[in-house]
Amino acid sequence: xxxxxxxxxKKQIFTALLAxxxxxxxTFVWFPRMAPFQHFINVLAxxxxxxxxxxxxxxxxxxxxxxxxxxxxxAVIGAVVGAFLSGILYKKFQKLYWAVIGEVVGTGIxxxxxSYPFMRIFYGLPKTSVFTYVPFFVPAxxxxxxxxxxxxxxxEKTGTFNKLKSMLDN
Numbered sequence: 001x002x003x004x005x006x007x008x009x010k011k012q013i014f015t016a017l018l019a020x021x022x023x024x025x026x027t028f029v030w031f032p033r034m035a036p037f038q039h040f041i042n043v044l045a046x047x048x049x050x051x052x053x054x055x056x057x058x059x060x061x062x063x064x065x066x067x068x069x070x071x072x073x074x075a076v077i078g079a080v081v082g083a084f085l086s087g088i089l090y091k092k093f094q095k096l097y098w099a100v101i102g103e104v105v106g107t108g109i110x111x112x113x114x115s116y117p118f119m120r121i122f123y124g125l126p127k128t129s130v131f132t133y134v135p136f137f138v139p140a141x142x143x144x145x146x147x148x149x150x151x152x153x154x155x156e157k158t159g160t161f162n163k164l165k166s167m168l169d170n
Contacts, residue, residue, distance in 0.1 A: 010168055015053045018045050019060035026065055034136055035075070038062075039103055039144025040151075042083040046099045047152060048168055051087030058083035073122055077115045078133070082107025082141055096152060100145040108138035 018041050025037035038061060045054035062076030085106030090099035112133035119125040125132070155161035 015057045022061040023064040034140035036144035039141040040147045043148035046086035054083040054087035081111040103145045104141045107141040112137040
């Protein structure tokens, strides 16, 4: 029981750290309708923490962006599905490319489609295509995921990846 609480606390702290990094990176580096560093953090969280904590991390970043930066609801909806799917696929297959596929499909396609009705209801988006956000979400999620792959591959080469992974699992 105590060991489970210690693992949980480590994951909570790492989630908070990633959420803070994600908020700061998204605040200072952004493109119109794109937040590649959100997806960068989503893949990192998926690999190190799994689907639940990845979802929580994406939710925290999105809420911070909405509350502090005035971002739209896209900051949340556009991130949580990809983070969760990325975490599920990485947990199931233990391959980095599955985390990337989960992020790009979850965010780039599923979240983009889910976002459309919310933007119509809450922000008065004119009636267009349900695929309105796909051209923005797919490249952003792909770019962010590739940045995460570069970092994770570098961490693997230095041996830091396994140290971090074992620290969070023990």
